[in-house]
Amino acid sequence: MIIDSTTIILDGNPILRQKAEKVALPLSEEDRNTLTDMIEYVRNSHDADFCKEHNVRASVGIAAPQIAVSKQMLAISIMDEDGDIEFALVNPKIISNSTQKAYLENGESCLSVVPDREGYVPRYAKITVRAYNMLTDRMEDIRLTDYPAIVMQHEMDHLKGKLYYDHIDQKDPWKDIPGSVVI
Numbered sequence: 001m002i003i004d005s006t007t008i009i010l011d012g013n014p015i016l017r018q019k020a021e022k023v024a025l026p027l028s029e030e031d032r033n034t035l036t037d038m039i040e041y042v043r044n045s046h047d048a049d050f051c052k053e054h055n056v057r058a059s060v061g062i063a064a065p066q067i068a069v070s071k072q073m074l075a076i077s078i079m080d081e082d083g084d085i086e087f088a089l090v091n092p093k094i095i096s097n098s099t100q101k102a103y104l105e106n107g108e109s110c111l112s113v114v115p116d117r118e119g120y121v122p123r124y125a126k127i128t129v130r131a132y133n134m135l136t137d138r139m140e141d142i143r144l145t146d147y148p149a150i151v152m153q154h155e156m157d158h159l160k161g162k163l164y165y166d167h168i169d170q171k172d173p174w175k176d177i178p179g180s181v182v183i
């Protein structure tokens, strides 16, 4: 399946507000195929021509509920000058986090939330996530900081039925969050 603008569901669809189900391991063929489609989509979306052809937005991550599959799976692909980071995770759990917060100075965006909602989205600056990673075929404890940590928390929120704007201060969206790392 090629994930495109017709496969990605939008805010207002109740699936995005459901708690996603745990996934049985080892992965069934169906779940493996879904997660493979997801990681390929995120990789492909770094390419402007692919985005144009399939009418999709560039992205760094996607969670299964966004393609109407209410299961605990997410895919992340971040390519930048610090190196490439990729995960295709099943049943991820945060097992530790910093007290310090971090946020993106331009706010977050989401394939399922159009148009963008503006404001700071406070996240943990550092997290350790335990999950099965399909790309390595292993259970892993993954330590993340700053931008990758924010992306991971955004995608994990989808598995709990949350959207990034739930964290934005409604009265004062751009209110300073003292002691935070600004990214």
Ligand SMILES: [Zn+2]
Binding pocket: 109, 110, 111, 112, 154, 155, 158
């Ligand atoms: Zn999202």
